[in-house]
Amino acid sequence: xxxxxCQIDHVSxxxxxxVDVRAVQDVSLTIGEGEIVGLAGESGCGKSTLAMALAQxxxxxxxxSDGRILFKGQDILRLSGEELRQFRWDQVSLVSxxxxxxxxxxxxxxxxxxxxxxxxxxxxxxxxRQRARELLRLVEVDPDRVSSYPHQLSxxxxxxxxIAMALALDPKLIxxxxxxxxxxxxxxxxxxxxxxxxxxxxxFSVLFITHDMSLLLSIADRIAIMYAGQLVEQxxxxxxxxxxxxxxxxxxxxxxxxxxxxxxxxxIGGSPPSMAHPPSGCRFHERCPKRLxxxxxxEPGMIGVGAAHHAKCHLLEKGAVPSES
Ligand SMILES: Nc1ncnc2c1ncn2[C@@H]1O[C@H](COP(=O)(O)OP(=O)(O)OP(=O)(O)O)[C@@H](O)[C@H]1O
Numbered sequence: 001x002x003x004x005x006c007q008i009d010h011v012s013x014x015x016x017x018x019v020d021v022r023a024v025q026d027v028s029l030t031i032g033e034g035e036i037v038g039l040a041g042e043s044g045c046g047k048s049t050l051a052m053a054l055a056q057x058x059x060x061x062x063x064x065s066d067g068r069i070l071f072k073g074q075d076i077l078r079l080s081g082e083e084l085r086q087f088r089w090d091q092v093s094l095v096s097x098x099x100x101x102x103x104x105x106x107x108x109x110x111x112x113x114x115x116x117x118x119x120x121x122x123x124x125x126x127x128x129r130q131r132a133r134e135l136l137r138l139v140e141v142d143p144d145r146v147s148s149y150p151h152q153l154s155x156x157x158x159x160x161x162x163i164a165m166a167l168a169l170d171p172k173l174i175x176x177x178x179x180x181x182x183x184x185x186x187x188x189x190x191x192x193x194x195x196x197x198x199x200x201x202x203x204f205s206v207l208f209i210t211h212d213m214s215l216l217l218s219i220a221d222r223i224a225i226m227y228a229g230q231l232v233e234q235x236x237x238x239x240x241x242x243x244x245x246x247x248x249x250x251x252x253x254x255x256x257x258x259x260x261x262x263x264x265x266x267x268i269g270g271s272p273p274s275m276a277h278p279p280s281g282c283r284f285h286e287r288c289p290k291r292l293x294x295x296x297x298x299e300p301g302m303i304g305v306g307a308a309h310h311a312k313c314h315l316l317e318k319g320a321v322p323s324e325s
Contacts (some may be wrong), residue, residue: 002032005172005205006054011067013046013053019276022065023049025229031173036199036206038220038237040213040252042272046229047209051175054207055092056084072172089120093166095159097178102162103150109136109161110146116168135164139194156187163195167202177209192219213249214256217241222308225249228273228283231302235309245311248284282314290315 008031013024024046031037039047052058054069056076069076071091079087096102104112113132133143139160141153150158159179166174176195180188196219199206210216216223217237224234225248233246244250251268270287273279279286285295292314303316314320 002034004030005033005035005072006031007070008050008054009068009070011050011053011069012065013049013058013062014065015049015059016061016063021275023062023229023275024053026066027226027229027231028067029224029231029234031205031207033172034199034203034205035222036196036208036220038216038223039207039209039226040211040216040223041226042211042252042268044272044275045226046275047226048177050226051094051177051207051209054173055094055175056088057094086120089116089169089171091171092173092175093169093171095162095166095174095176095179097181103158105150108147108149109153113146113161113165113168116165120169131168132164135167136161138167138198139164154187155183156191159183159191160194163191163198167198167204170202171204173205173207175207175209178211179208180215181210181212188215195219211252212256213252217253225252228278229275230283230312232284232313233309233311235306235311239306239309243305243309245305245309245316246284246313247288247290247315249311251287282312292320 008027008029011024011027012022015021015023027050039050041047049062053064056079064077076087110129110132113135114128117128117131129146132146136143136145141157141160141164145153145157153161180191183191192215195206208216208220217240220237222234222236223240225232225246227248233240233244233249240249244253254266255268257265268287273283281294281296281298282288282300285291288295295314300312300314302310302312304310305316
C-alpha cells in the first residue's frame with residue numbers, strides 16, 4: 001500500500017440518549033495517500049458515524065469513546081479550536097448525499113465556493129472569484145455558473161458544485177458519503193468517472209461511502225464492509241469481488257446488479273439489528289445462511305484470508321464446516 005495518510009485505530013463512537021448507543025465499535029481502518037477506500041454496509045450500520053468521527057463533525061450527543069485517529073501521524077481527537085477548524089477543510093472535506101440540503105439556497109454557487117476559500121485563508125479577492133471559476137471548470141460545470149443559485153442547477157450540477165467546493169482548499173482526504181445516491185444512473189456514472197479522473201490528477205485520498213457494492217467495486221482500490229457498527233471484512237476490490245470471505249459481504253454483492261455480469265438479484269433476509277441492543281456472538285448470526293452453532297454466543301475475531309484481506313467470521317477458522325440453511 002502507499003504511505004499511510006490516516007489510521008483509524010480501534011475506534012468506537014457512542015451516542016448519548018435514553019439508552020447509550022455504540023454505533024461504531026472497535027473499528028480499525030487505514031487510508032493510504034492517493035487511495036480510494038470504499039466503506040459499504042446497509043443503512044444504520046455506522047458508516048456515516050465513522051465518517052463524522054474522522055471529519056471531527058460528530059453531533060453534540062456523540063463522542064469517540066475509544067481508540068484514536070491518526071492523520072499524517074497526528075492524533076486528531078486531541079485537536080481543538082483553530083487547529084480543528086484548519087483540519088476540517090485544509091486536510092479533510094466532506095461531500096454528502098444531498099447537495100440541495102448542503103448548499104445554501106440564498107447564496108450563489110460562486111459565493112459559497114469563495115466563502116470556503118475566504119473563511120480559511122482570510123482573504124476574498126479577484127483571485128478567489130477566479131479560483132471558484134477554475135474549480136467549476138475542473139468539475140466540468142460552465143464557470144459562468146458562479147452566478148447561479150443552487151435551485152437553478154440540475155441535480156448532477158449541484159453535486160459537481162459540492163465536489164468543487166470540497167476541492168477548494170486542496171484537502172488530502174475527501175469523504176464522500178453516498179455522493180451519487182440521489183442521481184439517475186447515467187449522471188451517477190459520469191460523476192463517478194469524474195471523481196476517479198480528479199483523484200488521479202490531483203492525488204487526494206477518498207473515503208467513499210455507499211450501500212451499493214457494485215458501485216464500490218468499480219471505484220475503490222480497497223473496500224471495508226461494516227455490519228451493526230463493526231468492520232466485518234476488508235480487502236482489495238479484487239479480493240472482495242473474486243473471493244468474498246464473509247457471508248454478509250457475499251449477501252451485499254448478490255443484492256446489487258453487477259457491472260461485470262448479469263445475474264439474478266437476491267436480497268439478504270431480515271434486517272440489521274437495533275444498535276441499542278446488538279445480538280450476542282457474531283452480530284450477523286441471525287441472518288447468516290452459513291451460521292455455526294457457536295455463532296450466536298461467541299464473537300469471532302478478524303482472521304487473515306490473504307495478504308491484506310481479513311474477515312470476522314468463524315467459518316474461516318480451521319476445521320469449520322458451514323451449515324447451509
Ligand atoms: N443523532 C443520533 N442520535 C442517536 N443515535 C444515532 C444518531 N445518528 C445515528 N445514530 C445511531 O447510529 C447508528 C448508525 O447510524 P449511521 O447514520 O452512522 O449509519 P449509516 O450506515 O451511515 O446509515 P445510512 O446509510 O442510513 O446513513 C444508527 O443505527 C442509530 O442507532
